[in-house]
Amino acid sequence: MFVWAFLVIVSFWFVHHHWTRRKLYTLAAKIPGPRAYPLIGSAYLFFSFKDIAQNASKIMEKYGSILKIWMFNALVVVVAKPKHVQIILTKCLEKETRYKFAKDAFGNSLLTAPVATWRSHRKTINPAFSQQILDSFVDIFVKHSQILVRKLEEEVDDQKTFDVHEHLSRCSLDIICETAMGTTVDAQTKPSKLLHATRRGAQILVERCVRLWLHPNITFRLSQRGRELKEVLDYVQGYTGNLVRKRYEEFHSRIDDNFRDTSRKPFLEHLLSLGDQMTFLELRNEVDLFITAGSDTVTTTTGYVLVCLGMYQHIQQEIIQEIDEIFGISTRPITRDDLPKLKYMERVIKETMRLYPPVPLIARSVTEDIDLGELILPAGCSVVVGIIGMHRDPETWTDPLKFDPDRFTSEEAAKRHPYSYIPFSGGPRNCIGIKFSMMAVKVLLATILRSYKIHTDIKPQDIKLSVEIVSKMIGGANISISKR
Ligand code: HEM
Numbered sequence: 001m002f003v004w005a006f007l008v009i010v011s012f013w014f015v016h017h018h019w020t021r022r023k024l025y026t027l028a029a030k031i032p033g034p035r036a037y038p039l040i041g042s043a044y045l046f047f048s049f050k051d052i053a054q055n056a057s058k059i060m061e062k063y064g065s066i067l068k069i070w071m072f073n074a075l076v077v078v079v080a081k082p083k084h085v086q087i088i089l090t091k092c093l094e095k096e097t098r099y100k101f102a103k104d105a106f107g108n109s110l111l112t113a114p115v116a117t118w119r120s121h122r123k124t125i126n127p128a129f130s131q132q133i134l135d136s137f138v139d140i141f142v143k144h145s146q147i148l149v150r151k152l153e154e155e156v157d158d159q160k161t162f163d164v165h166e167h168l169s170r171c172s173l174d175i176i177c178e179t180a181m182g183t184t185v186d187a188q189t190k191p192s193k194l195l196h197a198t199r200r201g202a203q204i205l206v207e208r209c210v211r212l213w214l215h216p217n218i219t220f221r222l223s224q225r226g227r228e229l230k231e232v233l234d235y236v237q238g239y240t241g242n243l244v245r246k247r248y249e250e251f252h253s254r255i256d257d258n259f260r261d262t263s264r265k266p267f268l269e270h271l272l273s274l275g276d277q278m279t280f281l282e283l284r285n286e287v288d289l290f291i292t293a294g295s296d297t298v299t300t301t302t303g304y305v306l307v308c309l310g311m312y313q314h315i316q317q318e319i320i321q322e323i324d325e326i327f328g329i330s331t332r333p334i335t336r337d338d339l340p341k342l343k344y345m346e347r348v349i350k351e352t353m354r355l356y357p358p359v360p361l362i363a364r365s366v367t368e369d370i371d372l373g374e375l376i377l378p379a380g381c382s383v384v385v386g387i388i389g390m391h392r393d394p395e396t397w398t399d400p401l402k403f404d405p406d407r408f409t410s411e412e413a414a415k416r417h418p419y420s421y422i423p424f425s426g427g428p429r430n431c432i433g434i435k436f437s438m439m440a441v442k443v444l445l446a447t448i449l450r451s452y453k454i455h456t457d458i459k460p461q462d463i464k465l466s467v468e469i470v471s472k473m474i475g476g477a478n479i480s481i482s483k484r
Pocket residue numbers: 110111112122289290293294295297298301358359362363423424425428429430431432433434436437
């Protein structure tokens with residue numbers, strides 16, 4: 001009797017579920033994709049964590065630039081053509097459901113907030129990333145880059161390779177903490193619990209996204225990973241919370257014109273001076289997001305560029321020539337006026353981010369049917385933009401695996417679709433830190449290259465990127481350095 005009742009309820013649910021989603025199924029049937037089995041869909045292709053990237057690229061090669069994957073009963077559509085991506089990134093502003101896992105760490109911050117909240121926060125926060133404010137941070141970039149150069153002394157030996165990512169991540173954390181909160185964490189000179197905590201937090205988040213049993217809050221909180229994340233977040237949020245609270249209270253107890261001037265102040269104080277729009281918790285969430293989003297991406301980008309310079313010595317030579325033309329034999333520090341002159345370096349950074357995008361995939365939720373011309377994306381599905389696939393698409397990039405910074409001269413760039421190159425995403429919900437990153441990476445590279453020559457044994461065909469929120473080179477960004 002009990003079994004019959006159970007079967008009737010399940011059948012009823014099944015029919016009801018399919019009936020309410022009939023439009024989604026009809027539209028999905030028109031999108032090509034790998035075979036889907038009852039209940040699991042095509043999720044079997046992603047059961048092995050280490051094969052995810054390989055399987056995803058095989059599927060993309062086979063099914064082309066729009067394809068569907070049924071992950072159990074969730075429809076995921078992958079798109080990789082600039083004209084489709086432009087429509088998606090301008091019309092679908094709601095983040096994909098898995099971003100909600102990041103709310104434990106960042107609450108309703110820019111990255112994770114629903115559209116209505118995001119819109120007002122983005123409007124409030126945008127002025128804090130003005131050119132004038134960013135210019136005031138150059139001294140901070142320089143100070144920490146010079147410490148990095150001193151730390152790298154220990155590694156000088158062209159017979160010895162080391163993972164430069166390790167040094168860069170400490171330096172980027174110092175930069176981002178000082179620019180975001182006005183405090184130095186000295187991660188380059190002291191052991192840093194904050195560094196390990198932010199790193200571990202990001203790893204657990206990725207694991208949660210791909211391990212289905214960690215999706216429900218209840219199983220996650222009881223799991224070892226859930227407990228570990230709590231411990232990590234208690235530390236990070238305790239640390240940043242104390243600093244944010246101190247500044248928040250200071251600001252509210254003495255609002256005076258000092259807080260309103262635009263001389264060098266961390267983001268946090270600029271956010272406070274924008275008015276009473278943000279609560280303490282909102283401020284802490286945004287600061288936590290800047291620290292994670294800003295430090296990992298700047299680290300990865302700079303590390304990728306250094307490996308590329310090691311692989312392509314003639315390109316390194318050209319950058320060094322550009323640097324020497326600006327500084328000559330002077331040892332003066334880099335200033336903000338030097339940065340726009342590093343034009344060839346900028347092209348090298350862009351070409352590196354094309355082949356090795358720090359954020360290889362992004363995802364959005366489709367909340368209403370979206371007409372892509374050839375196909376309609378049904379409301380209720382998720383859409384993944386495969387940035388790495390787009391950046392290597394032979395239809396856009398001739399000889400796509402060739403490292404060629406001249407693809408980014410203004411004449412060449414003008415010939416391409418504006419959404420063919422999107423390392424910082426695109427549309428209204430793009431990265432808020434574009435200019436910050438370019439300035440920080442330029443200062444880091446120029447400071448390093450004024451002192452050292454870069455070498456590597458890595459070959460382009462050996463480079464594989466890990467599947468993480470921010471990609472890394474599997475095996476490490478291994479270089480060796482010698483004094484110039
Ligand atoms: C090379 C460096 C960087 C790259 C490649 C990068 C890339 C991206 C991408 C692809 C997104 C979109 C994410 C998505 O839609 O899921 C994003 C968003 C974001 N990034 Fe960056 N980022 C970089 C540096 C930074 C820095 C330095 C900061 C802060 C100081 C920052 C803060 C943010 C924030 C707050 C968002 C969310 C924006 C919004 O939704 O309004 N990023 N970034």
